[in-house]
Amino acid sequence: MVTEEGQLYTIEGITAAILMVLTAYFILNSTSILTPGDTHISDMQLEQLGNDALKMMDTAKSFDATGSTIYEKKQSDLETWLSYDLITNPFIRETVIKEFIDKFHKYADDDQLKLFAKIYYSDGTNVQLLDFWNPPPPDIPPFTNRDHYVTVSRWVYLKDPEWDPGEPKTVLLEVYLWRN
């Protein structure tokens, strides 16, 4: 209440106002922001390991002088596997998947890693998906999209893949990695 004496408010009002402001300030200033578990470091480590393993799988361990072309002389395991008939031949598809996983585990030195892979390629007009992993072999855990996974990818040059013969193509191999 304003009077001629230049006094704005009663002291109780002042105290109450200050108390309310202070309380509001402390409440707002101390708000806890709930965040999910910080995983960016472990994700980075897994991505780096995954990229390293893919690089190693795409490097021939030795030079094959019997090959007729440079490509065949330096053909890596990855180029060999992804060139097989992964669509119409289920036995070859399952064999490739198992060998891929075994080699990945060996190079990453971690047999607890779970994997899932896809291939993207261009048919000249559109980008197509070669979902060769589904369904996975019986003893391979499927990818459910509920696990926290990281994605690593690598461009692989295939001279003449059996699943789309005729022309060489560069495909994008995308691998999902996760741990239980």
Next chain:
Amino acid sequence: MRNNPSSRLNYRESMANYLPGRCYIMNITKDSGQISIDFLVGFTIFIIGFIFVITMMSGLLVGLQSKTIDYDAVAYRTGVILVEDPGQVQKDTPENKWEFLDPAYKDDIIRLGLAISPDFPNILTRAKVDRFFDSDYFSYPDDYRRMLIFGGAGTYPYNFNISLDYGTSPPLSIGDSVPDGQSYGYIKRAVFIKEPPGEAVFTCPGNPERIDININFPDLYDTEREPIYNIDPLNEEIRIRILTDPNVELTDVSLLKSDADGIYISVPGLNLPPVETSGGPAPPYPITVIEDPLNPGMGYVKIIFPQRYFSPFSDKSSKFLLSFSFDTANYPPNQYNYDYSTDFQPSPTLTPAILEVCIW
């Protein structure tokens, strides 16, 4: 209120008790509950300042040294330098490869790296791996901190442990183990190690008077293969074994270098490495190459050229002739080529390995 007759009456009554000329101490305490504005302003300013101070006090509890959040970053950086960088030395050193630098020039090493070249990350060389983990060459932890961790004077002295596992037991390792309960930064990298060529085996039956082995560097530095698959005689160890009939007599071993005209001449001041035979070491000559009990029906002569043996007097265009001379020979000289068609045991291949870096 003053216009209120009852308040005027009360005022008169209260003032009637005061006699003129006397000094009275007036009790001016008001019961209206209102404080002055100057007090209010001062109090408000004080409270605002007090709130600022209280807010800043929480910052006093924050650790100003941020080393703990750097552990993973330092580990990642160290892993990248080791795996993807070939290392670097000062420009005016006598040797541009740090793994072959004389200990007297160790301080000229700017940065340690194990990669064969920037063009082939994740491919390490055996020479660099062996030198990196050589505790007789590098002093722990100062040399590694200066050249790899970059935790020298003025920076935080990180502790570290770096290990490389390629199937040996125990793995190669430098640094202390991570203390129990200590938080640390960590990175794991998957790599290949390019090994020196295996032992080249030449089977030479029939007791020829001489066995000549052509070592043509241009054939070995094959541009088609790339450095990760090449034999590098200038920098790698070269091992040669010839299998002969038993009980032949070895009289001499010589190494000749082709000059510009293609004529093989001896290299002045060149000392051949010692030769090992199934009948014992040589020189002295002659020595009888007896039957090797591990390979019945054959004897052997073996020679190992250590790494960097050829580099002081040759380059990638050099050609050499390694000759083994025998007494009581039955056949004329045999010629062989040390090249990629040779039987190498083991055959050249990249060795997978795991590099781990821990920082705390």
